[in-house]
Each structure stands twice: as C-alpha cells, then as structure tokens.
Amino acid sequence: MFDFNFNWDGRLTLGIEQIDSQHQAFFQIGRHIEQILLIQCIGVTEQELMNILYDLREYVTYHFYDEETFMKTIHYPHIVQHIAEHESFKNYINSIDYTALCASPYKELTHLRNAIVEWVFEHMVKQDKDIEAYYQRLSS
Numbered sequence: 001m002f003d004f005n006f007n008w009d010g011r012l013t014l015g016i017e018q019i020d021s022q023h024q025a026f027f028q029i030g031r032h033i034e035q036i037l038l039i040q041c042i043g044v045t046e047q048e049l050m051n052i053l054y055d056l057r058e059y060v061t062y063h064f065y066d067e068e069t070f071m072k073t074i075h076y077p078h079i080v081q082h083i084a085e086h087e088s089f090k091n092y093i094n095s096i097d098y099t100a101l102c103a104s105p106y107k108e109l110t111h112l113r114n115a116i117v118e119w120v121f122e123h124m125v126k127q128d129k130d131i132e133a134y135y136q137r138l139s140s
C-alpha cells in the first residue's frame with residue numbers, strides 16, 4: 001500500500017460542516033492506527049485495540065446515519081448505491097474479530113489500515129464528493 005498518513009486534505013472537504021468534522025474524526029482514528037503500526041504495535045494494549053474498534057463501530061453508525069439523512073434531505077439521486085457502500089463497509093467493520101486483533105495486532109491492524117485507506121480513495125474521494133457536486137448545483 002502506498003504511503004498515506006491520514007493528514008486531512010482540504011480537497012476532501014464537502015462544505016457540510018457536520019459531515020466534514022465527522023470525516024476528520026475518521027482520519028484521526030486512521031492516524032491512531034498508523035501511529036501504532038509505525039512502532040510495530042510494541043506496547044499496544046488490548047484496551048487500546050478495543051478503543052479503536054469501539055471508535056470505528058461508533059463512527060460507522062453515527063456518521064453513516066447523518067450522511068444518509070443529509071442525502072435524503074437534498075433528494076440525492078444516487079442514495080441507494082451510496083447506502084449500499086455504507087452497509088458493506090459497516091459490515092466489514094462490525095465483523096472485525098477482537099480476539100484475532102489482540103492475537104496478531106500488526107497483521108490485523110495492517111489489514112484494517114489498508115481497508116480504511118481504500119475506503120478513503122474509493123468512497124470518500126468519489127462517492128462523498130459526488131454528494132458535494134450535487135449539493136453545489138442545488139444551491140447555485
């Protein structure tokens with residue numbers, strides 16, 4: 001996986017305050033994982049791994065709900081496909097096995113980090129930016 005360090009890039013901003021701040025919170029979770037990987041998971045505790053999982057599960061619940069509510073409010077036309085992508089990522093996050101994560105944190109966290117980076121480039125950069133494009137046309 002190429003070098004990506006979860007520094008927020010202003011080009012990802014949608015101009016929808018609540019959603020933007022949630023996306024930035026997601027990047028913080030990514031950065032947290034990245035920092036643990038940088039030190040090869042040395043000293044990482046089960047509590048810390050639990051907190052990461054908790055943060056991610058919470059994120060896919062409240063953030064997707066808010067983003068989907070916003071799409072409904074503006075009658076976004078591609079909402080069905082968008083929600084399907086959310087459901088798929090949510091299922092992945094909810095399926096992460098805590099026991100396996102604690103047993104092989106470096107391997108499992110690397111996999112998780114790669115999945116999050118893929119989500120950024122395949123979903124946030126494309127699908128979420130499309131919401132912005134539609135919203136801009138609506139308000140112009």
Ligand SMILES: [Fe+2]
Nearest residue numbers: 067123127128
């Ligand atoms: Fe989305």
